[in-house]
Amino acid sequence: SYELTQPSSVSVSPGQTARITCSGDVLAKKYVRWFQQKSGQAPVVVIYKDSERPSGIPERFSGSSSGTTVTLTISGARAEDEADYYCYSAADNTLGFFGGGTRLTVL
Amino acid sequence: QVQLLQSGAEVKKPGASVKVSCKASGYIFADNANHWVRQAPGQGLEWVGWINNADGDTRYSPKLQGRLTITRDTSATTGYLELSGLTPEDTATYYCATNAFDLWGQGTLVRVSS
Numbered sequence: 400s401y402e403l404t405q406p407s408s409v410s411v412s413p414g415q416t417a418r419i420t421c422s423g424d425v426l427a428k429k430y431v432r433w434f435q436q437k438s439g440q441a442p443v444v445v446i447y448k449d450s451e452r453p454s455g456i457p458e459r460f461s462g463s464s465s466g467t468t469v470t471l472t473i474s475g476a477r478a479e480d481e482a483d484y485y486c487y488s489a490a491d492n493t494l495g496f497f498g499g500g501t502r503l504t505v506l
Numbered sequence: 507q508v509q510l511l512q513s514g515a516e517v518k519k520p521g522a523s524v525k526v527s528c529k530a531s532g533y534i535f536a537d538n539a540n541h542w543v544r545q546a547p548g549q550g551l552e553w554v555g556w557i558n559n560a561d562g563d564t565r566y567s568p569k570l571q572g573r574l575t576i577t578r579d580t581s582a583t584t585g586y587l588e589l590s591g592l593t594p595e596d597t598a599t600y601y602c603a604t605n606a607f608d609l610w611g612q613g614t615l616v617r618v619s620s
Binding site for chain 2: 432434436441442444447453483485487492493495496497498499500
């Protein structure tokens with residue numbers, strides 16, 4: 400089945416490293432996108448193809464993959480990084496699916 | 507200006523249908539595809555469907571298959587999402603986005619209430 404599992408929440412102090420995981424069998428053969436969504440705003444892609452960073456996204460955002468788990472890492476988290484983060488992947492037939500989302504708290 | 511501009515908020519009664527539009531500008535609409543994503547109040551993102559604007563090929567979430575129709579009008583550079591048989595569980599903000607999710611509409615709130 401196509402299911403992506405994320406922790407519901409992650410909390411770090413400013414300057415620490417935040418790691419958010421996304422697990423699912425499909426990730427062994429499919430790429431993941433990571434979205435950041437701040438309150439009242441549309442989502443923004445922060446990582447695509449597991450580890451590629453779009454232009455304009457700070458270097459402190461990085462992604463990695465190992466087997467059926469991908470990880471979004473925010474090195475030196477800032478208060479402005481506080482948001483909901485979602486992983487997303489697509490099946491072979493282009494059907495898409497999101498993880499349940501992770502609330503990142505930086506304080 | 508590159509943007510996706512969606513239609514305004516809707517209030518519908520249970521059992522009714524709703525049609526949301528998404529007008530693209532600033533890029534070649536027919537060379538791209540669009541996703542539709544929804545988000546219920548206080549909940550996570552849910553992928554709804556996808557359309558290839560070049561040939562009209564579509565993919566729908568199995569959860570909404572049978573109630574959902576996604577179309578496009580290439581001459582108007584506009585995509586459409588139509589959802590029938592609405593229930594309160596369909597209350598959400600509906601977003602359109604480009605194929606790479608690098609551009610999103612502002613969202614359209616659809617509220618289903620008797």
